[in-house]
Ligand code: IPM
């Protein structure tokens with residue numbers, strides 16, 4: 001596929017902790033691959049995150065959110081600052097973007113690259129290659145609930161999981177389409193909890209099997225979330241694509257990240273297939289490694305590869321992923337400080353192997 005020769009506008013939010021270091025390497029790779037394949041881009045840098053919040057009290061102004069709606073994609077480093085109360089940045093920045101831009105899919109590939117150590121004994125790259133499609137706008141993440149009799153010994157806390165037919169349907173449809181396009185095992189597993197959460201998962205299950213009727217060539221399967229965790233460890237090769245809700249998706253994708261070699265490599269895309277999507281390494285801000293040039297930038301570079309694919313630069317995307325697969329065979333470990341290379345050297349290696 002030749003490059004489109006197009007010019008893109010990419011919002012960049014390096015964020016907190018090691019975010020700026022890994023994004024710097026991602027941008028280095030972006031620069032190199034754009035030259036190789038011939039597309040152009042402008043970066044629009046935003047300094048949102050803990051430092052700015054501490055300075056100005058501002059997390060994400062509406063004006064910036066509006067600007068982002070006109071971009072081709074958003075590239076995010078990490079959010080989370082040791083001096084900022086947990087929840088402020090997560091809600092005010094990350095979840096705000098996911099919700100406001102209707103990024104209703106969180107796409108998380110779980111793929112073991114060559115040479116990468118997995119804690120699963122006797123499993124290799126042929127066994128660990130699946131994708132989780134996590135609903136990204138609903139469920140327990142809507143922030144609905146209440147305290148009843150707060151502060152008393154009879155206190156009750158309610159946390160609502162909101163699941164709409166429309167929200168489930170667009171997510172499930174995306175998952176079927178994705179499974180079809182991916183064209184591997186052609187199997188889509190619904191991961192839920194129909195035996196206990198009888199309202200939410202009843203609706204999910206009905207929607208899933210109704211949409212399935214239009215995809216006769218896709219095999220369907222169901223696993224309760226607890227069993228799903230078990231199979232991800234015992235028989236990861238059973239999976240092709242998993243679709244699940246926001247909370248279960250959050251949990252199983254951390255397990256997924258571990259079996260694919262850890263936070264040094266795991267990335268995700270927050271997709272609005274009809275709008276603006278955001279790509280991020282999923283490892284967080286890793287405060288204790290900040291500024292040391294020891295963190296692994298491959299997750300951020302893999303997020304860049306996903307970004308390129310989404311904006312239509314499939315060739316560039318593949319070049320980046322192929323290069324990452326060469327580089328993983330050269331690193332001693334994917335863990336921060338134990339790679340045998342510094343953060344910037346790993347970025348250079350990816351550029352060299354493009
Ligand atoms: C993730 C993260 C976020 C989530 C946090 C930081 C709010 O854990 O992207 O998985 O729970 O979705």
Ligand code: MN
Nearest residue numbers: 250251253254
């Ligand atoms: Mn998470």
